[in-house]
Amino acid sequence: MTAVQERRAVAVATGVAAPPTARRRRPIALSVGAVLVGGWVLIAAFWPYLAPYDPQRQHPTLRFAAPSGAHWLGTDQFGRDTFSRMLAGARPVLEIAPLATGLALIAGTLIGLLAGTCGRWVDELIMRVLDAVLVFPAIIASILFVAMLGRSVTVLVLVIGLAFVPIVTRSVRAATLVERQQPYVEAALLRGEPLWSLMLREILPNISRTVLVEATSRLGDAIFAAATLSFIGLGQQPGSPDWGASVSDNRAYLQNAPWTVLSPALAIASLVIGVALVADSLRARLDAR
Amino acid sequence: MTGLLVDGLRVSFDTRRGPVHVVDDVSLDVPRGATLGVVGESGSGKTTFGRALARHLPSNGRVLDGHISVDGTDVLALSPRDLRAWRARELAVVHQEAGATLDPSMRVGAQLAEVLGQQDVARDARRDRVRDLLSAVRLPDPDAIARRYPHELSGGQQQRVVIAAVLAARPSLVILDEPTTGLDASVEAEILALLEDLRRDLDATLVLISHDLGLVGQICDEVVVLYAGQVVERGAAADVLTTPRHPYTAALLASAPTFGVPRRQRRLLAIAGTPPDPAAPPPGCRFAPRCAFADDTCRADSPPARVVDGRTVRCHHAELLDLTATARPGADAPVPRPGSLLQLNGLTRRYGSLAVVDDVTLDIAPGEVFGLVGESGSGKTTLARAVMGIGPRPRSGTMRLSGNALAPVLRRRGRAVLRRMQMVFQQPDTTLNPSHRVRTVLARALETLDGTDSVETLAARAQLDAALLDARSTDLSGGQKQRVAIARAFAGSPDLVVCDEPVSALDVSVQAGVLEVLADERDRTGTSYLFISHDLAVIGYLADRVGVMYRGQLVEVGATDDVLSGPHHPYTAALVLAAQRRERRRSATPPAQAAIATGCRFAARCPHHLGDVCAEQPPPLRTVAEGHQVRCHLPIDQLPKGTA
Numbered sequence: 035m036t037a038v039q040e041r042r043a044v045a046v047a048t049g050v051a052a053p054p055t056a057r058r059r060r061p062i063a064l065s066v067g068a069v070l071v072g073g074w075v076l077i078a079a080f081w082p083y084l085a086p087y088d089p090q091r092q093h094p095t096l097r098f099a100a101p102s103g104a105h106w107l108g109t110d111q112f113g114r115d116t117f118s119r120m121l122a123g124a125r126p127v128l129e130i131a132p133l134a135t136g137l138a139l140i141a142g143t144l145i146g147l148l149a150g151t152c153g154r155w156v157d158e159l160i161m162r163v164l165d166a167v168l169v170f171p172a173i174i175a176s177i178l179f180v181a182m183l184g185r186s187v188t189v190l191v192l193v194i195g196l197a198f199v200p201i202v203t204r205s206v207r208a209a210t211l212v213e214r215q216q217p218y219v220e221a222a223l224l225r226g227e228p229l230w231s232l233m234l235r236e237i238l239p240n241i242s243r244t245v246l247v248e249a250t251s252r253l254g255d256a257i258f259a260a261a262t263l264s265f266i267g268l269g270q271q272p273g274s275p276d277w278g279a280s281v282s283d284n285r286a287y288l289q290n291a292p293w294t295v296l297s298p299a300l301a302i303a304s305l306v307i308g309v310a311l312v313a314d315s316l317r318a319r320l321d322a323r
Numbered sequence: 324m325t326g327l328l329v330d331g332l333r334v335s336f337d338t339r340r341g342p343v344h345v346v347d348d349v350s351l352d353v354p355r356g357a358t359l360g361v362v363g364e365s366g367s368g369k370t371t372f373g374r375a376l377a378r379h380l381p382s383n384g385r386v387l388d389g390h391i392s393v394d395g396t397d398v399l400a401l402s403p404r405d406l407r408a409w410r411a412r413e414l415a416v417v418h419q420e421a422g423a424t425l426d427p428s429m430r431v432g433a434q435l436a437e438v439l440g441q442q443d444v445a446r447d448a449r450r451d452r453v454r455d456l457l458s459a460v461r462l463p464d465p466d467a468i469a470r471r472y473p474h475e476l477s478g479g480q481q482q483r484v485v486i487a488a489v490l491a492a493r494p495s496l497v498i499l500d501e502p503t504t505g506l507d508a509s510v511e512a513e514i515l516a517l518l519e520d521l522r523r524d525l526d527a528t529l530v531l532i533s534h535d536l537g538l539v540g541q542i543c544d545e546v547v548v549l550y551a552g553q554v555v556e557r558g559a560a561a562d563v564l565t566t567p568r569h570p571y572t573a574a575l576l577a578s579a580p581t582f583g584v585p586r587r588q589r590r591l592l593a594i595a596g597t598p599p600d601p602a603a604p605p606p607g608c609r610f611a612p613r614c615a616f617a618d619d620t621c622r623a624d625s626p627p628a629r630v631v632d633g634r635t636v637r638c639h640h641a642e643l644l645d646l647t648a649t650a651r652p653g654a655d656a657p658v659p660r661p662g663s664l665l666q667l668n669g670l671t672r673r674y675g676s677l678a679v680v681d682d683v684t685l686d687i688a689p690g691e692v693f694g695l696v697g698e699s700g701s702g703k704t705t706l707a708r709a710v711m712g713i714g715p716r717p718r719s720g721t722m723r724l725s726g727n728a729l730a731p732v733l734r735r736r737g738r739a740v741l742r743r744m745q746m747v748f749q750q751p752d753t754t755l756n757p758s759h760r761v762r763t764v765l766a767r768a769l770e771t772l773d774g775t776d777s778v779e780t781l782a783a784r785a786q787l788d789a790a791l792l793d794a795r796s797t798d799l800s801g802g803q804k805q806r807v808a809i810a811r812a813f814a815g816s817p818d819l820v821v822c823d824e825p826v827s828a829l830d831v832s833v834q835a836g837v838l839e840v841l842a843d844e845r846d847r848t849g850t851s852y853l854f855i856s857h858d859l860a861v862i863g864y865l866a867d868r869v870g871v872m873y874r875g876q877l878v879e880v881g882a883t884d885d886v887l888s889g890p891h892h893p894y895t896a897a898l899v900l901a902a903q904r905r906e907r908r909r910s911a912t913p914p915a916q917a918a919i920a921t922g923c924r925f926a927a928r929c930p931h932h933l934g935d936v937c938a939e940q941p942p943p944l945r946t947v948a949e950g951h952q953v954r955c956h957l958p959i960d961q962l963p964k965g966t967a
Contacts (some may be wrong), residue, residue: 102804216753217748217749217750217753217754218753218755218756218757220713220746220748221746221748221754221808221811222756222767223713223733223765224711224713224733224737224741224744224745224746224771225741225745225768225771225772225811225814226741226771226813227767227771235767236756239756239758239759240756240757240758
C-alpha cells in the first residue's frame with residue numbers, strides 16, 4: 035500500500051481531514067506593487083520637475099547617444115533624452131487607463147447587476163448582446179472607432195472602457211446571481227423593494243469584493259491596452275513621449291540603440307506588474323476574510 | 324487502566340487578541356465499552372474537546388495542560404509517527420458531514436477495503452468483508468452500494484458507510500461529532516440504532532458530542548455538560564438528564580420542547596443572555612450572569628468541581644437549589660377564528676417532471692398555527708415558497724387569501740397582498756443583508772410594508788436589545804439574527820407569516836427564546852403561521868393543526884392532538900415513534916432509492932403494508948374524525964394508534 039493510499043485510509047477510518055492552513059498574507063508583494071504603482075503615479079503628476087531635459091527637445095548632434103552621466107538612459111534618433119521621455123510617457127497611460135477602467139466598472143457593474151437581478155429574458159438579452167460584442171475583435175473595433183472619431187484621450191478612454199464592459203459585466207452578473215439566491219434578497223422581494231433598491235441597496239454592497247478585484251485586474255489590462263493602441267499608432271499624436279509609441283518609433287533601432295526600446299518597454303512592464311501585485315494581494319486578502 | 328481518562332485538560336487558541344481558553348480544566352473517565360455524551364451549546368468547547376482527544380487541533384490550537392489516556396496510551400506524549408499509527412489503529416471519528424469524510428473520487432467499497440488493508444486483512448478476503456460490513460450497517464444490496472461513489476448515496480447512507488469504516492477499523496475510541504445533525508428524524512432513528520449496535524459489537528469507548536439532549540439521553544451511559552469550556556455537571560446520563568443539579572443543565576432541559584407537550588401545558592424557558600466571551604470569561608462562576616439563582620458568591624468566586632448527589636457539579640449551591648422551579652406553566656393560546664385565511668386547492672409545483680408538491684389541498688384559519696412536518700425532500704419548503712409566490716414554475720392549483728384569488732407569482736401580487744404575507748427563513752446567517760445594520764433592516768421593512776411602529780418598538784417586541792440596533796447584522800448571534808428576521812416579518816402587521824424551519828439551525832437554549840417570540844407575536848396580533856419543521860416536538864409545542872407531508876403529498880392533516888396521538892398514517896406513526904423514543908424502526912432496511920410507485924408513496928417503507936393494493940393503487944383520503952384526514956388504504960380502525 036502506498037503512502038498516499040495509507041493516508042487516505044487513515045483519513046477514512048479516523049475522519050480526520052487536514053487542518054485548514056492559515057492563509058499566508060503577502061505583505062512583500064503588496065508593498066512592492068504599491069511602490070511601483072505609487073512611484074509611477076507620482077512621476078506622471080510631477081515629471082516636469084523630475085525630468086532632467088525637455089522630452090521633446092531634439093539634439094541633432096547627439097543622436098543615439100549611449101547611456102552616460104549626462105543622459106542616464108541615452109538618447110534616441112532625434113537626440114531626445116530617453117530618460118526624460120520615459121518619465122513624461124507615464125502621464126498619458128495613467129490618464130487613459132484609470133478613466134477607461136472607471137468607465138468599464140461603472141457600466142459593467144450596472145449592467146451586470148441588472149442582468150443578474152432581473153434574470154429571465156432581460157438577463158438573456160443582455161448576455162447575448164455582450165457575447166456579440168465580445169466576438170468582434172477588439173483591435174479592429176478600436177481601429178474603426180479611432181478612424182471614425184479621431185484621436186483623443188476621450189476616444190481612447192471610450193474605446194478601452196467599452197471593450198472591458200462585457201468582462202466586468204460577466205463577473206458582476208455571476209456574483210449577483212449568487213447573492214440573488216440568498217434569503218435576504220428574497221425577503222426584500224417579498225416586501226416589494228423596487229428593482230433599483232434591490233440592485234444598489236441590497237446586492238451591490240455585498241458584491242463589492244468582486245467589483246474591487248475587477249477594478250484592479252481591469253486597470254492592469256487597461257494600461258496594456260493603452261500601450262498597445264499607441265504602439266499601433268492609434269494613441270497620441272506622433273512624436274509624443276508615450277510608451278507604446280516610443281517602443282513603436284524605435285523598434286527599428288533595437289540592435290544599435292536597445293535603450294530606446296527597452297526603457298519604455300520596461301516602464302510598461304513595471305507598471306503592469308505593480309498593478310498585478312496589488313491586485314493579487316488584494317484578492318488574497320479579501321478571500322481570506 | 325482501560326477506557327478513556329482525561330485529567331485537567333486545558334486547550335487554548337492563539338488569536339489576535341491573545342490566547343483564548345476554549346477547554347478549561349476538563350477531567351473525566353469512561354470505562355471501555357461505555358458511551359460518554361458531551362453536551363453543550365455552540366461555543367461551549369465540545370468540538371474542540373473532541374478534536375483534542377484525537378490530538379487534531381487547528382494550527383492555532385494548543386493543549387496547555389492535562390493528560391489524555393486511552394487504554395493506557397498517553398495520547399499527548401506520542402511522537403508524530405506513533406500518533407499516526409495510533410490514530411490508524413485505535414481511533415475513529417464520525418463527523419456531521421459524512422459526505423466530506425469520504426473520498427469523492429473513490430468507490431465506497433474501495434475505501435472500505437483500504438481500511439481493511441490497514442487491519443492486515445488479506446487482499447482476496449477484503450471483498451467479502453466489505454460486503455459483510457455494508458450489510459452490518461443495514462445498507463440494502465451491499466454489492467451495488469460498494470460500487471457506488473459517495474455522491475451517489477444519500478446523507479444517511481453516507482453516514483452508514485462511515486460507520487462501516489469504523490467497524491472495519493475496530494478502534495478503541497470512537498468520537499462521534501454530531502453524527503445525526505442534518506439527517507431526518509426517521510433516518511436519525513436508524514443511525515442511532517446502528518450506533519447502539521456498534522457499541523455492543525465493538526467494545527470501544529464512544530464519545531458522542533451533541534447539542535441534542537434527547538439523543539445523548541438515549542444512548543449514553545455518562546454525560547458531561549460543558550459550559551464555556553468547563554464541565555459544569557458530570558454523571559450518569561439517567562441522573563443528570565432527569566434530576567439535574569446544575570442550574571445550567573436544568574435550564575437547558577427546560578428550554579427544549581418535549582414531544583407531546585404543547586405550549587398550553589408548559590411554556591419553554593429560554594436561558595437569558597448569551598454565553599460569555601471566551602477571551603474574557605466572568606470572574607466567578609461562568610454561568611452566573613445568566614443564572615436565576617446567582618448571588619454574590621457566585622459572581623465573585625469560581626466554584627470548584629464537587630461531588631453532589633452522585634455526580635460532579637461545578638456550582639456553589641448545588642445541594643440547596645430547587646431546580647424544579649425553572650418549569651413555567653402553560654399559556655392560554657388564542658383560539659383560531661372562524662373562516663379561512665389561506666386556502667390551497669390542488670396546489671402542484673414541478674421541477675421538470677417531478678411533482679415536488681403534488682395536489683396539496685389545505686385551509687388555514689385566521690389566527691391559526693398550521694404546522695407542516697416531513698423529512699427533507701418532502702416538498703414542505705417548496706410548498707411554503709409557492710405560497711409566497713417564489714419557486715418553480717410548471718404550476719397548477721389555486722391559492723386564495725381571505726377568499727380572493729392569490730396570484731401564483733410574486734410580481735403579480737399587489738402591495739396590499741405583499742404586506743399581508745411575510746416569511747421567516749431557515750438560515751440565520753443569510754436571512755439578513757450582511758452589509759446592513761439592524762436599524763436599516765427594520766427601517767426598510769417598516770417603510771416598504773407601511774408599518775406604523777417605530778424601529779425601537781419593533782425590536783422590543785422581538786425582545787431585541789435596543790443596543791443591538793446599530794450593530795451590523797454579521798455581528799449578531801444566530802438567535803439574535805432570527806429575532807431581527809421575525810421583527811422584520813412583523814413590520815407591517817401581516818395576516819400570515821410563513822416560517823420555514825425558523826429554529827432548526829439554532830441551539831436549544833436559543834431556540835426556546837425564538838419560539839416564544841413567535842408565540843407571543845401570534846398571541847398579540849392574531850397572525851396565522853404556516854410553520855414548517857422536521858421536529859415533531861417543536862410542531863407539537865406550537866401548532867393548532869398539523870399536516871404531514873411525504874414525497875410531495877399531504878398524507879395526513881388534522882388537529883395536533885389527533886395527529887400525534889393517532890390513529891394516524893403509518894408514516895406519521897414512524898415519525899412519532901422516532902420522536903418519542905428515538906427507537907429503532909420496526910421495518911428492516913429502507914428500500915434502495917424506491918421509485919415513486921403508482922400507489923402509495925410510503926408503501927415500500929410501510930410496516931403496515933397490505934400487499935399489492937398499496938403498491939399499485941393511490942390510497943384514498945379517509946376522514947378519521949371531524950377535520951382529521953389520512954391518505955391510506957388501511958381501514959380507519961386498523962390505522963396505527965399512538966403509544967403515548
